[in-house]
Amino acid sequence: MKPTKYNFHKVVIVGRPNVGKSTLFNRVLQKRKAIVEEFGPTTRDRIGAIVKWSGKTFELIDTPGLDFEKKEDLSKLIEKQIVSGIKEADQLIFMCDAISGILQMDYKICDMLRKADKSIILAVNKVDSRNLMRDMADFYKLGFGEPMSISSLHGLGIGDLLDKVTDNMDPGAGEGSGNREHAEKHAVKLAVIGKPNAGKSSFVNGILEEDRITVSDIPGTTRDSIDTYFEKDRKSFIIIDTAGIRSKGKIKDAVTYFSILRTEETIKKSDVTVILIDAPLGITKEDHRIIDIVQKNFRPFILAINKWDLAEKEGVNKIGYEKVIRENVRFMYNASIVFMSALKKTNLMEVLDLAYKLAEKTSQNFSTSDLNDILKSVEFNPTRLYSVRQTKNSPPELEIIAKNPGDIKTTEKSYLVNIFRKKLHLEGIPVIIKFRKKEFRGG
Template structure:
């Protein structure tokens, strides 16, 4: 599979990098806010600019801070992104003009081997004219006047990027890519500081995401393409999800909403628990939301290497999950350590296995043989002396598996009997703990007026 050429957007905080990133990928993937420093991890996306296709990286704002601090670790991510890219797009703010930090970024970019394109953002109207002229002094040639917010200057940007990113596609490689199975879309969710980014760094065996003792470092949902044992995986790290009542900050609300959207796009979701704190009510709420969205769920206890009384902790969490998640009993519960790497292979193997069940389609014959046996063993009740007749079942969708049962007076069927059928479906037809959607439809009565 041929790799797309890569463009890294760099610049000081709040010059509009994430706005430009969203413009290029055609969706609001990166969080945007008036305050500086919203982006912390580098985010990647597939961009199309006037037919030109490339991979674009949104980086954290470059700041001159000690490498041990959070801004310093963010800067290290930006440097790594530029070194991996085919071209760096250096963004300045035309309205603010050139600042000492812009000049420092310019000196750093000149010391790297990656080609640089200079663009002055927020250049709409007269207010940006002086800033565009000042940008000449940075020594990267003519700055491209841009307005990421309004989409102005894209033709000039296209002309400057084209020599660096235009490549001929290998037709054989494209065909192979089309035939390959899609990547496993695996989202890691949980409360703040459960160790999500640390676990992903251990899975990738590189410091790809910023970590540290501070809770809530990750703000965006970061998707990373990777391979496990030759099988493609798209890992999605998300912001920590706190209880709604505790989320007062606007930016945190955006981050949590972003994490919920990441669940929507995932196939399998790993709910990461903090092994030093056990299972809390918020964890059950997150798990329930994931299942309600129809996503396959795995629960993993992180920090297992430092957990106290591990055996009783594991059994207690398992019992609480079975009681609290009545809609999908038997959700896989695994133990991992983001620090040592223990349990990661088992976690990924379980994720591929549960996706297979989540995507399964059962033949109509097998499905109705199971259904006939289930109804014969435990016939539906007759509330008020009115007999409920269930006729047949059909599968109407996968991912998650969705079924419709046709019959008479199905609206009178109690919830307990519906649960009996769902549990039987999971157990007898190997759907395991994936969420199963079952709806009832009344067959039309030809004698009804």
């Protein structure tokens, strides 16, 4: 069954590179969701966020800069997905740059937008002085009516722009979105991570059945963490595609560095992590590092062995491949392994179903009596264990009252963790156990 997505009124920001589209997007969201850097275009994918303004709700979508003059394969892929975004849009914000004025590229974009036959707001950015205000009349030449002067960097004119957006919405559009907001609040947050070119964006596009994210053979084409809400079989998900995590020696620029930091933040916020492994390459040092990051953040994860069709052609045996993984990856705690192909769309929904089950498991609450029944059945010599209770979930965290917690070694703690994981049927779920010394009252 194809996943379904809520269709909010879509407002898409378009323009040539470096006119400030991502700065506007971040200003509206009041946070740095898109990566912004002064030296040029850094957004490579469509990034969406839900915005509430004047009692209405809409989806604001940032796009990469349009540059028809570049002929590289990646530029063509980016142009293709911008065109897709324009087709989906209910409204367009066409951004220009007051400092550089109207360039030939702006006229080419105008021609594309007119063919789209959409409601268009012309926003002229970087209007930070009265001198630039005087030049606003030039932008009437573009044929989209009165230009709106804004400064995304300093927040000038943003409220007027958002008023214009909501005024253009049909009566009733964007209202009554409570069901979606409730569903999104309880959705499973699924982070999709892996080293560059492991197939993360192909995986996300395959599940969503659309080319929302740039996909090419060039490693590192996804730089932003991209959130997409959707539903499948009445189950809600927020799926996040992230920049590929590289080893420190391969980080060459600030944008890549901040993309990786954003990815690590995403792992912390996720309920479940899908780690994409490039099957023909096997598990590399970078893969081990990624798994370590996920495990240090105590997130349940699925190892999705992508491009398995290519590995099979080379005669790789599935049973042997899995055995090697389980013997060489530390602390797998029976994590799920799925063999799949993002390109051929095989077993993608199996990954999704497993992720939902893991999210349900990790959020469980266990009764104190059941936990203490398990504790009583444990033979444990290092020190006396008095009682246990659950203090948190996602992941489950237990507190055990012990006579002398300092006497318990790391291996003995692992022994207890494994017992509780098995007895509570938490295969694939990290379990945290903390110890507290029993307080004896003097009398």
